[in-house]
Amino acid sequence: MTLLLDVRNLHTWYGASQALFGVNLSINEGQVVSLMGRNGMGKSTVVKSIFGMMKTTKGSIKFQNQELLGQPSYKIARCGLGLVPEGRRAFGNLTVSENLHAASTNGPWNEKSIHHLFPRLGERTSQLSSTLSGGEQQMLVIARALMTNPYLLILDEATEGLAPTIRQEIWTAIGELKRQGISILVIDKTLKELIRISDHCVILERGANVWAGNPSDINENISKRYLGV
Ligand SMILES: Nc1ncnc2c1ncn2[C@@H]1O[C@H](COP(=O)(O)OP(=O)(O)OP(=O)(O)O)[C@@H](O)[C@H]1O
Ligand SMILES: [Mg+2]
Structure with missing residues (x-):
């Protein structure tokens, strides 16, 4: 595993x-890892830190062995990270197709493969x-994040409010x-789907790790204590 x-x-x-x-949080190639925790526990702050959006940070964030901490966001995105940030963004005066083309890079993702994944956009x-x-x-x-052909896709509450x-x-x-x-x-609020899709789960409480393990090991005790469900 890499x-x-x-x-x-x-x-x-x-x-x-x-x-x-x-x-602490690590992801192997090909893995789906969920970052969990109740409201305000620090999940989005971890994401923003990874993308260089936080001014004051300390520690280490290595992506493919390269240190990201201290680098500007545009350089981090070029390393192959695709972000779907919390809260939806509309790109009002562009069409669906123009939006996709604006984000396009060399790689397997193109309009055709996007339409296959999301027929509604097609x-x-x-x-x-x-x-x-x-x-x-x-x-x-x-879809826009995928058009950049990322090695790692980060989804922060991609299904919220839908x-x-x-x-x-x-x-x-x-x-x-x-x-x-x-x-x-x-990152998502629907535990059932997270458990179904994840290879590994990490739970935060007040900005620190409190539990990590296999999704199948999240029992009632853990979910009541750390997730409030
Ligand atoms: N812009 C900000 N300025 C000051 N404090 C902030 C800001 N954004 C978040 N915080 C604080 O940082 C802590 C972590 O917030 P964060 O948004 O990372 O939580 P979260 O786990 O993503 O929560 P949620 O599930 O509600 O999205 C919270 O205590 C929050 O109040
Ligand atoms: Mg959040």
């Missing part, structure tokens, strides 16, 4: 307020993205990405 991402002893601050207290190629439904916009955000049928379509697509061997870091 180590893809290795976050070691990560400390992060928002101004004077410390949010992460020595987080039906709306010339539609302005501002007129898409929330779920379709979310699919477009995922109708059940759309959520299901997105989970089906994530399952398909997993079958294709794409490495994924996933």
Whole structure:
């Protein structure tokens, strides 16, 4: 197994307020790892730290053996990390097709493979993205991240606030990405789907690791204690 991402002893601050207290997180090539924890426990802060969006950080974030900490976001994205950030982004004055082309790089992902993964986007190629439904916009955000042909896809709450049928379509697509061997870091509120798709789970509490293991080992005790379900 080849180590893809290795976050070691990560400390992060928002101004004077410390949010992460020595987080560890590693992902092997081809693995789907879920980062779990209740609201405000630091999941998105880990993601923002990986992408160089946090000003004050300490520790180490190695991606394919390269140190990312201290590098600007645009350079980090070029290393092969694809981000679907928390909260949807619309790209209003571009069509679906233009959005995809704007993100396109050399590699297996192109409009055709995107349409195969998300048939809804294939039906709306010339539609302005501002007129898409929330779920379709979310699919477009995922599709844009894939068009950069990332080695690691990071999904921060990709199904939040969406109708059940759309959520299901997105989970089906994530399952398909997993079958294709794409490495994924996933954050989500739906425990059932996370357990189904993950190879490994890491739980945070107040900005620190409190549990890690196989999804099948998340029993009622653990989920009540750390996940509040
Ligand atoms: N912009 C900010 N300024 C100051 N503190 C922040 C900011 N964003 C987050 N925090 C704090 O950092 C801590 C971790 O927040 P974070 O957003 O990483 O949590 P999360 O696990 O992603 O939560 P959620 O499940 O609600 O998305 C929280 O205590 C939060 O209040
Ligand atoms: Mg979050």
